[in-house]
Amino acid sequence: MELVLQSIANALVQSGFFSLWAVGLVLIFGVMGIINFAHGEMVMVGAYTVWLLYAGQGLPFPLALLAAALIVCLLGLCMERFLFQPFRENPLGGLINSIGLLFILQVLAVQIGGLGLMKHVPPAFPGTLELPFEVRIPVQRAVALVVSLGLLAAVGWLLTWTRLGWALRAVSMDREAAALQGISVRRIGMFAMGLGAALAGTAGALMAPLVRVEPYMGHAVIITAFIVAIVGGIGSIRGAVLAAVLYAFFHTFVTTYYSGTLATMLGLFIMLLVLVIKPTGLMGSRLRE
Numbered sequence: 001m002e003l004v005l006q007s008i009a010n011a012l013v014q015s016g017f018f019s020l021w022a023v024g025l026v027l028i029f030g031v032m033g034i035i036n037f038a039h040g041e042m043v044m045v046g047a048y049t050v051w052l053l054y055a056g057q058g059l060p061f062p063l064a065l066l067a068a069a070l071i072v073c074l075l076g077l078c079m080e081r082f083l084f085q086p087f088r089e090n091p092l093g094g095l096i097n098s099i100g101l102l103f104i105l106q107v108l109a110v111q112i113g114g115l116g117l118m119k120h121v122p123p124a125f126p127g128t129l130e131l132p133f134e135v136r137i138p139v140q141r142a143v144a145l146v147v148s149l150g151l152l153a154a155v156g157w158l159l160t161w162t163r164l165g166w167a168l169r170a171v172s173m174d175r176e177a178a179a180l181q182g183i184s185v186r187r188i189g190m191f192a193m194g195l196g197a198a199l200a201g202t203a204g205a206l207m208a209p210l211v212r213v214e215p216y217m218g219h220a221v222i223i224t225a226f227i228v229a230i231v232g233g234i235g236s237i238r239g240a241v242l243a244a245v246l247y248a249f250f251h252t253f254v255t256t257y258y259s260g261t262l263a264t265m266l267g268l269f270i271m272l273l274v275l276v277i278k279p280t281g282l283m284g285s286r287l288r289e
Helices: 002-032 039-056 061-087 091-113 139-161 163-173 175-180 185-207 218-232 237-257 260-277
Strands: 128-131 135-138
Touching: 002 039, 002 135, 002 139, 002 163, 002 185, 002 218, 002 237, 039 061, 039 091, 039 185, 039 218, 061 091, 061 185, 091 218, 128 139, 135 139, 139 163, 139 185, 139 237, 163 175, 163 185, 175 185, 218 237, 218 260, 237 260
Parallel strands: none
Antiparallel strands: 128 135
Protein backbone atom coordinates (compact mmCIF):
# COMPACT_ATOMS: atom_id res chain seq x y z
CA MET A 1 0.00 0.00 0.00
CA GLU A 2 2.82 2.39 0.86
CA LEU A 3 4.52 1.69 -2.47
CA VAL A 4 1.27 2.37 -4.34
CA LEU A 5 0.75 5.71 -2.58
CA GLN A 6 4.38 6.68 -3.12
CA SER A 7 4.03 5.84 -6.83
CA ILE A 8 0.92 8.03 -7.04
CA ALA A 9 2.83 10.94 -5.50
CA ASN A 10 5.72 10.43 -7.94
CA ALA A 11 3.29 10.22 -10.87
CA LEU A 12 1.74 13.57 -9.95
CA VAL A 13 5.14 15.25 -10.11
CA GLN A 14 5.94 13.48 -13.39
CA SER A 15 2.62 14.57 -14.90
CA GLY A 16 3.64 18.21 -14.44
CA PHE A 17 6.79 17.71 -16.54
CA PHE A 18 4.98 15.65 -19.17
CA SER A 19 2.30 18.35 -19.49
CA LEU A 20 4.83 21.15 -20.00
CA TRP A 21 6.65 19.15 -22.69
CA ALA A 22 3.49 18.22 -24.55
CA VAL A 23 1.72 21.60 -24.30
CA GLY A 24 4.76 23.35 -25.77
CA LEU A 25 4.93 20.86 -28.64
CA VAL A 26 1.17 21.11 -29.30
CA LEU A 27 1.25 24.92 -29.29
CA ILE A 28 4.00 25.02 -31.89
CA PHE A 29 2.38 22.43 -34.14
CA GLY A 30 -1.15 23.80 -33.75
CA VAL A 31 -0.24 27.35 -34.77
CA MET A 32 2.68 26.78 -37.15
CA GLY A 33 1.87 23.32 -38.52
CA ILE A 34 5.49 22.25 -37.97
CA ILE A 35 6.73 19.29 -35.94
CA ASN A 36 9.70 20.49 -33.91
CA PHE A 37 11.99 17.50 -33.42
CA ALA A 38 14.41 19.69 -31.43
CA HIS A 39 11.81 20.18 -28.68
CA GLY A 40 13.59 17.69 -26.42
CA GLU A 41 16.86 19.56 -26.88
CA MET A 42 15.12 22.75 -25.73
CA VAL A 43 14.43 20.97 -22.46
CA MET A 44 18.09 19.94 -22.38
CA VAL A 45 19.23 23.54 -22.92
CA GLY A 46 17.06 24.65 -20.00
CA ALA A 47 18.63 22.00 -17.76
CA TYR A 48 22.16 22.94 -18.87
CA THR A 49 21.43 26.62 -18.19
CA VAL A 50 20.57 25.82 -14.58
CA TRP A 51 23.63 23.60 -14.27
CA LEU A 52 25.89 26.38 -15.55
CA LEU A 53 24.34 29.34 -13.73
CA TYR A 54 23.04 27.81 -10.51
CA ALA A 55 25.37 24.87 -9.83
CA GLY A 56 28.41 26.41 -11.55
CA GLN A 57 28.17 30.16 -10.90
CA GLY A 58 26.07 30.22 -7.73
CA LEU A 59 23.20 32.25 -9.19
CA PRO A 60 20.01 31.88 -7.08
CA PHE A 61 17.83 29.08 -8.41
CA PRO A 62 14.78 31.29 -9.21
CA LEU A 63 16.99 33.58 -11.32
CA ALA A 64 18.58 30.59 -13.06
CA LEU A 65 15.07 29.26 -13.73
CA LEU A 66 14.03 32.59 -15.26
CA ALA A 67 17.25 32.73 -17.30
CA ALA A 68 16.60 29.23 -18.66
CA ALA A 69 13.10 30.21 -19.76
CA LEU A 70 14.35 33.39 -21.46
CA ILE A 71 17.33 31.75 -23.17
CA VAL A 72 15.27 28.90 -24.58
CA CYS A 73 12.54 31.36 -25.57
CA LEU A 74 15.12 33.35 -27.57
CA LEU A 75 16.35 30.09 -29.09
CA GLY A 76 12.80 29.30 -30.16
CA LEU A 77 12.34 32.75 -31.71
CA CYS A 78 15.59 32.33 -33.67
CA MET A 79 14.40 28.92 -34.87
CA GLU A 80 11.11 30.43 -36.01
CA ARG A 81 12.84 33.26 -37.84
CA PHE A 82 15.67 31.39 -39.54
CA LEU A 83 14.59 27.73 -39.71
CA PHE A 84 10.80 27.64 -39.89
CA GLN A 85 9.65 30.92 -41.42
CA PRO A 86 11.52 30.45 -44.74
CA PHE A 87 9.87 27.02 -45.01
CA ARG A 88 6.35 28.06 -44.02
CA GLU A 89 4.96 26.54 -47.20
CA ASN A 90 7.15 23.46 -46.86
CA PRO A 91 6.66 21.86 -43.41
CA LEU A 92 9.00 19.01 -44.35
CA GLY A 93 11.85 21.48 -44.79
CA GLY A 94 11.20 22.93 -41.33
CA LEU A 95 11.11 19.44 -39.84
CA ILE A 96 14.47 18.57 -41.43
CA ASN A 97 15.94 21.83 -40.13
CA SER A 98 14.78 21.01 -36.60
CA ILE A 99 16.48 17.59 -36.83
CA GLY A 100 19.69 19.32 -37.90
CA LEU A 101 19.46 21.74 -34.97
CA LEU A 102 18.88 18.75 -32.67
CA PHE A 103 22.32 17.36 -33.51
CA ILE A 104 23.97 20.79 -33.31
CA LEU A 105 22.64 21.39 -29.79
CA GLN A 106 23.76 17.93 -28.69
CA VAL A 107 27.29 18.56 -29.99
CA LEU A 108 27.40 21.96 -28.26
CA ALA A 109 26.30 20.32 -24.99
CA VAL A 110 29.09 17.75 -25.32
CA GLN A 111 31.62 20.52 -25.97
CA ILE A 112 30.43 22.53 -22.96
CA GLY A 113 30.01 19.78 -20.38
CA GLY A 114 31.75 16.74 -21.80
CA LEU A 115 30.32 13.33 -22.52
CA GLY A 116 29.58 10.72 -19.87
CA LEU A 117 30.27 13.10 -16.99
CA MET A 118 27.70 13.47 -14.22
CA LYS A 119 26.25 16.99 -14.15
CA HIS A 120 25.35 17.40 -10.50
CA VAL A 121 22.78 20.09 -9.70
CA PRO A 122 22.14 20.32 -5.94
CA PRO A 123 18.53 20.80 -4.84
CA ALA A 124 17.64 24.42 -4.24
CA PHE A 125 14.98 23.37 -1.75
CA PRO A 126 16.37 20.59 0.45
CA GLY A 127 14.28 18.49 2.76
CA THR A 128 11.40 16.07 2.44
CA LEU A 129 7.67 16.45 3.00
CA GLU A 130 6.28 13.76 5.26
CA LEU A 131 2.73 12.87 4.19
CA PRO A 132 0.27 10.38 5.73
CA PHE A 133 0.85 6.64 5.18
CA GLU A 134 4.62 7.24 5.16
CA VAL A 135 4.56 8.90 1.74
CA ARG A 136 7.59 11.14 1.23
CA ILE A 137 8.05 13.82 -1.42
CA PRO A 138 11.29 15.83 -1.69
CA VAL A 139 10.57 19.53 -1.34
CA GLN A 140 12.32 20.12 -4.69
CA ARG A 141 9.81 17.83 -6.40
CA ALA A 142 6.89 19.54 -4.67
CA VAL A 143 8.13 22.96 -5.79
CA ALA A 144 8.52 21.66 -9.36
CA LEU A 145 4.93 20.38 -9.30
CA VAL A 146 3.55 23.69 -7.98
CA VAL A 147 5.45 25.72 -10.60
CA SER A 148 4.31 23.35 -13.39
CA LEU A 149 0.68 23.62 -12.30
CA GLY A 150 0.98 27.40 -12.09
CA LEU A 151 2.40 27.63 -15.61
CA LEU A 152 -0.30 25.34 -17.02
CA ALA A 153 -2.99 27.41 -15.31
CA ALA A 154 -1.45 30.60 -16.74
CA VAL A 155 -1.42 29.14 -20.26
CA GLY A 156 -5.05 28.04 -19.83
CA TRP A 157 -6.01 31.53 -18.70
CA LEU A 158 -4.12 33.10 -21.61
CA LEU A 159 -5.85 30.92 -24.19
CA THR A 160 -9.31 31.32 -22.66
CA TRP A 161 -9.57 34.90 -21.45
CA THR A 162 -7.22 37.11 -23.49
CA ARG A 163 -7.34 38.49 -27.02
CA LEU A 164 -3.90 37.06 -27.69
CA GLY A 165 -5.12 33.63 -26.64
CA TRP A 166 -8.18 33.95 -28.86
CA ALA A 167 -5.90 34.89 -31.75
CA LEU A 168 -3.72 31.83 -31.07
CA ARG A 169 -6.75 29.57 -31.11
CA ALA A 170 -8.10 31.22 -34.25
CA VAL A 171 -4.84 30.73 -36.16
CA SER A 172 -4.62 27.10 -35.05
CA MET A 173 -8.19 26.48 -36.27
CA ASP A 174 -8.01 28.27 -39.62
CA ARG A 175 -4.99 30.33 -40.62
CA GLU A 176 -6.57 31.92 -43.70
CA ALA A 177 -9.77 32.95 -41.91
CA ALA A 178 -7.74 34.41 -39.03
CA ALA A 179 -5.67 36.47 -41.49
CA LEU A 180 -8.87 37.80 -43.06
CA GLN A 181 -9.95 39.00 -39.62
CA GLY A 182 -6.79 41.11 -39.34
CA ILE A 183 -4.75 38.72 -37.19
CA SER A 184 -1.03 38.73 -37.96
CA VAL A 185 -0.34 35.05 -38.54
CA ARG A 186 3.41 35.65 -38.55
CA ARG A 187 3.42 37.39 -35.15
CA ILE A 188 1.14 34.76 -33.63
CA GLY A 189 3.47 32.07 -34.96
CA MET A 190 6.44 33.80 -33.33
CA PHE A 191 4.57 34.09 -30.05
CA ALA A 192 3.54 30.41 -30.11
CA MET A 193 7.11 29.36 -30.82
CA GLY A 194 8.48 31.54 -28.05
CA LEU A 195 5.89 30.37 -25.54
CA GLY A 196 6.32 26.70 -26.42
CA ALA A 197 10.10 27.03 -26.16
CA ALA A 198 9.85 28.86 -22.82
CA LEU A 199 7.69 26.07 -21.39
CA ALA A 200 10.25 23.50 -22.55
CA GLY A 201 13.13 25.48 -21.07
CA THR A 202 11.32 25.91 -17.77
CA ALA A 203 10.59 22.18 -17.62
CA GLY A 204 14.27 21.42 -18.18
CA ALA A 205 15.29 23.90 -15.50
CA LEU A 206 12.87 22.38 -12.98
CA MET A 207 14.12 18.88 -13.83
CA ALA A 208 17.82 19.72 -13.50
CA PRO A 209 18.13 19.03 -9.74
CA LEU A 210 16.02 15.85 -10.08
CA VAL A 211 17.54 14.01 -13.04
CA ARG A 212 20.90 13.38 -14.65
CA VAL A 213 21.72 16.33 -16.88
CA GLU A 214 23.43 15.07 -20.04
CA PRO A 215 23.54 15.91 -23.77
CA TYR A 216 21.10 13.21 -24.87
CA MET A 217 18.39 13.67 -22.26
CA GLY A 218 16.17 15.15 -24.98
CA HIS A 219 15.62 11.70 -26.53
CA ALA A 220 13.31 10.53 -23.75
CA VAL A 221 11.62 13.94 -23.69
CA ILE A 222 10.66 13.98 -27.37
CA ILE A 223 9.41 10.39 -27.28
CA THR A 224 7.21 11.15 -24.28
CA ALA A 225 6.01 14.45 -25.76
CA PHE A 226 4.96 12.72 -29.00
CA ILE A 227 3.18 9.91 -27.16
CA VAL A 228 1.26 12.40 -25.01
CA ALA A 229 0.47 14.80 -27.88
CA ILE A 230 -0.79 12.05 -30.18
CA VAL A 231 -2.80 10.21 -27.53
CA GLY A 232 -4.33 13.47 -26.32
CA GLY A 233 -5.07 14.66 -29.83
CA ILE A 234 -2.80 16.77 -32.02
CA GLY A 235 -3.69 20.43 -31.53
CA SER A 236 -5.64 19.92 -28.30
CA ILE A 237 -4.12 21.55 -25.21
CA ARG A 238 -6.66 19.95 -22.89
CA GLY A 239 -6.10 16.59 -24.54
CA ALA A 240 -2.35 16.95 -24.06
CA VAL A 241 -2.73 17.68 -20.34
CA LEU A 242 -5.18 14.79 -19.86
CA ALA A 243 -2.93 12.38 -21.75
CA ALA A 244 0.10 13.64 -19.81
CA VAL A 245 -1.53 12.83 -16.47
CA LEU A 246 -2.71 9.40 -17.65
CA TYR A 247 0.64 8.52 -19.21
CA ALA A 248 2.56 9.76 -16.16
CA PHE A 249 0.62 7.35 -13.92
CA PHE A 250 1.01 4.53 -16.42
CA HIS A 251 4.74 5.12 -16.90
CA THR A 252 5.45 5.53 -13.18
CA PHE A 253 3.65 2.35 -12.14
CA VAL A 254 5.16 0.22 -14.93
CA THR A 255 8.61 1.60 -14.15
CA THR A 256 8.18 0.97 -10.43
CA TYR A 257 7.02 -2.62 -10.77
CA TYR A 258 8.87 -3.63 -13.96
CA SER A 259 11.25 -1.32 -15.85
CA GLY A 260 11.43 2.05 -17.56
CA THR A 261 12.28 0.45 -20.92
CA LEU A 262 9.12 -1.65 -20.81
CA ALA A 263 7.09 1.42 -19.84
CA THR A 264 8.36 3.34 -22.90
CA MET A 265 7.78 0.38 -25.23
CA LEU A 266 4.22 -0.05 -23.97
CA GLY A 267 3.66 3.70 -24.29
CA LEU A 268 4.66 3.57 -27.96
CA PHE A 269 2.37 0.59 -28.46
CA ILE A 270 -0.53 2.52 -26.89
CA MET A 271 0.22 5.45 -29.20
CA LEU A 272 0.07 3.19 -32.27
CA LEU A 273 -3.14 1.63 -30.97
CA VAL A 274 -4.73 5.07 -30.58
CA LEU A 275 -3.68 6.01 -34.12
CA VAL A 276 -5.41 2.89 -35.44
CA ILE A 277 -8.60 3.06 -33.35
CA LYS A 278 -9.05 6.83 -32.93
CA PRO A 279 -6.60 8.79 -35.08
CA THR A 280 -7.79 12.11 -33.65
CA GLY A 281 -6.77 11.12 -30.13
CA LEU A 282 -8.73 11.54 -26.93
CA MET A 283 -9.80 15.16 -27.47
CA GLY A 284 -8.50 16.05 -30.93
CA SER A 285 -10.46 16.90 -34.05
CA ARG A 286 -9.91 16.01 -37.66
CA LEU A 287 -7.35 18.13 -39.44
CA ARG A 288 -8.77 20.43 -42.08
CA GLU A 289 -7.80 19.79 -45.66
